Amino acid sequence: xxxxxxxxxxxxxxxxxxDLYRDKVQDQDGHIQDYDxxxxxxxxxxxxxxxxxxxxxxxxxxxxxxxxxxxxxxxGLNGVDEPGIVCAARELEEETGxxxxxxxxxxxxxxxxxxxxxxIEIYVARNLQKSKQNLDEGEYVDVEEYxxxxxxxxxxxxxxxxxxTVASIMAYYNKFGR
Amino acid sequence: xxxxxxxxxxxxxxxxxxDLYRDKVQDQDGHIQDYDxxxxxxxxxxxxxxxxxxxxxxxxxxxxxxxxxxxxxxxGLNGVDEPGIVCAARELEEETGxxxxxxxxxxxxxxxxxxxxxxIEIYVARNLQKSKQNLDEGEYVDVEEYxxxxxxxxxxxxxxxxxxTVASIMAYYNKFGR
Numbered sequence: 001x002x003x004x005x006x007x008x009x010x011x012x013x014x015x016x017x018x019d020l021y022r023d024k025v026q027d028q029d030g031h032i033q034d035y036d037x038x039x040x041x042x043x044x045x046x047x048x049x050x051x052x053x054x055x056x057x058x059x060x061x062x063x064x065x066x067x068x069x070x071x072x073x074x075x076g077l078n079g080v081d082e083p084g085i086v087c088a089a090r091e092l093e094e095e096t097g098x099x100x101x102x103x104x105x106x107x108x109x110x111x112x113x114x115x116x117x118x119x120i121e122i123y124v125a126r127n128l129q130k131s132k133q134n135l136d137e138g139e140y141v142d143v144e145e146y147x148x149x150x151x152x153x154x155x156x157x158x159x160x161x162x163x164x165t166v167a168s169i170m171a172y173y174n175k176f177g178r
Numbered sequence: 179x180x181x182x183x184x185x186x187x188x189x190x191x192x193x194x195x196x197d198l199y200r201d202k203v204q205d206q207d208g209h210i211q212d213y214d215x216x217x218x219x220x221x222x223x224x225x226x227x228x229x230x231x232x233x234x235x236x237x238x239x240x241x242x243x244x245x246x247x248x249x250x251x252x253x254g255l256n257g258v259d260e261p262g263i264v265c266a267a268r269e270l271e272e273e274t275g276x277x278x279x280x281x282x283x284x285x286x287x288x289x290x291x292x293x294x295x296x297x298i299e300i301y302v303a304r305n306l307q308k309s310k311q312n313l314d315e316g317e318y319v320d321v322e323e324y325x326x327x328x329x330x331x332x333x334x335x336x337x338x339x340x341x342x343t344v345a346s347i348m349a350y351y352n353k354f355g356r
Contacts, residue, residue: 001237001238001239001246001318001320002239003244003245003246004239006241006244012191013190013198015200015214016211016212016214017214017292017293018214018216020191020198022193023241027315027316028318031315031316033194033316034193035241035242036194036195036196037242038196038242059179060179061180061181061182062291062292063182063184063203063213063215064213064215064292064294064295065288065291065295066181067181068179069288069291071291107333107334107336107344108339109340109341109344110243110247110341111290111341112289112290112294112296112341113242113243113340113341114195114240114242115193115195116242116290117242117243119339137205138205138207138211140179140206142179152352156285156349156353158285161286161287161288161297162288162291163287163288163290163341163342163345166285166287166345167344167345167348170345170348170349170351170352171333171348173348173352174330174351174352175334
């Protein structure tokens with residue numbers, strides 16, 4: 001099997017957090033089609049685990065879904081060169097008010113590969129120390145703690161739908177949960 | 179905690195599979211910011227399980243990542259009203275050449291909630307019957323079978339990164355894998 005061949009990539013819109021491109025792509029039979037491509041600088045996320053084994057989650061309003069969601073803390077990299085572990089530690093402190101010097105890689109995901117290169121590195125954070133929340137302007141989150149078994153149940157009953165959160169809960173439960 | 183308030187939504191680009199909008203959003207303090215919003219019609223995916231317990235996967239080239247990926251079969255809904263289970267059954271047959279009349283819901287995910295409403299319903303398919311592959315024009319996939327334990331390992335060693343595939347492998351392994 002051969003790769004598709006990209007003939008051109010043209011920026012058609014520069015957004016607030018994403019850039020949209022129109023690609024001309026040639027398939028193995030020589031046909032040329034337009035593909036959407038969204039360039040994203042990458043992100044990191046973290047599953048913070050308290051000394052009692054509870055998972056620290058954030059609840060916030062998501063404009064793209066028109067509803068509140070329950071998620072693990074996450075945020076965009078400060079530029080494509082920022083290490084994911086540095087971003088994860090920062091977002092942990094900013095969103096939950098906990099610090100950790102004990103971050104361990106869990107999984108990495110590409111969120112939506114049909115049209116976007118967004119990659120999220122996901123860490124488990126332990127040995128949480130109380131610090132203070134420091135949200136971005138316009139960012140409002142509630143911090144809530146759950147047992148991992150409660151979160152697993154919320155995935156299977158479709159109460160939690162966010163892909164990074166679903167993948168992390170399941171990957172954590174498989175590795176550490178029992 | 180209050181929802182954000184969307185003041186307007188303006189279509190700025192109509193792509194091949196997505197539409198991009200610029201939203202004006204007012205936060206709880208009254209500040210107004212631009213948000214990117216990508217409208218997506220939704221998708222479905224399927225974990226096909228053979229009578230021997232192997233998982234049927236597809237390998238294909240992804241333009242957005244510039245590489246081949248190993249994924250569960252998936253595809254876009256034929257319009258927003260198509261039931262996910264119908265789409266999942268169709269994509270199973272088209273991409274792998276297997277039919278199934280035994281589909282069971284596993285999980286549902288929103289792939290990238292910071293800027294997109296894409297939702298993927300994911301099913302487990304059993305009692306697979308040989309039919310024939312019927313790919314879209316320009317679509318080329320190799321079909322490969324794996325034990326679930328091999329796939330779990332490929333997630334933890336970051337060989338598999340696709341979010342729907344990572345979430346499904348982990349959710350399946352938790353529910354049925356042992």
